[in-house]
Amino acid sequence: GENVEQHPSTLSVQEGDSAVIKCTYSDSASNYFPWYKQELGKRPQLIIDIRSNVGEKKDQRIAVTLNKTAKHFSLHITETQPEDSAVYFCAVHQGGKLIFGQGTELSVKP
């Protein structure tokens, strides 16, 4: 089955700095890679996704990069703000099933 590893488990940055979270996966047939943000006590929500025919995608301060050869993808947040503080999950879509990484708790200090 699909195995998704996510690093780091916790990340603390100063407001305005950049944050990078990385995920690796095992199944080369995986073809869709979403990222979800979960604020404390709330449900996970999609923030950005990338498909296997694209190497990079940006949406304002958020970007995701994908390296299919190496089977890893990363989330980049620039100019971090305190409201970016949350748990971020990467996920891999394989055969319809969505498998999530273990999560990264991001703390942005003002």
Next chain:
Amino acid sequence: GAGVSQSPSNKVTEKGKDVELRCDPISGHTALYWYRQRLGQGLEFLIYFQGNSAPDKSGLPSDRFSAERTGESVSTLTIQRTQQEDSAVYLCASSLNPGRRTEAFFGQGTRLTVV
């Protein structure tokens, strides 16, 4: 409703009792997922339904766990003879068309506490 709805929001049960959790997906969404999230942990895949196909049950942790879905509507997750380690938030999500790799929308979850 406009979103995925789960009930109950909270459930406290005694060890050894059976519990049933309900999920109402977004209308028209063919795919439905169940996940377990222990306190401070990640989203553990349990089961996946897609239309009328046989469900992917590969994430169910034991035979005490089962789930059903009628067509493309409501799903129920049943846990028999609950144990304290079953305490967690159980999240349901639905997706319009996973074949086109579309967004999964989550419900607010059911917080299960086994005492």
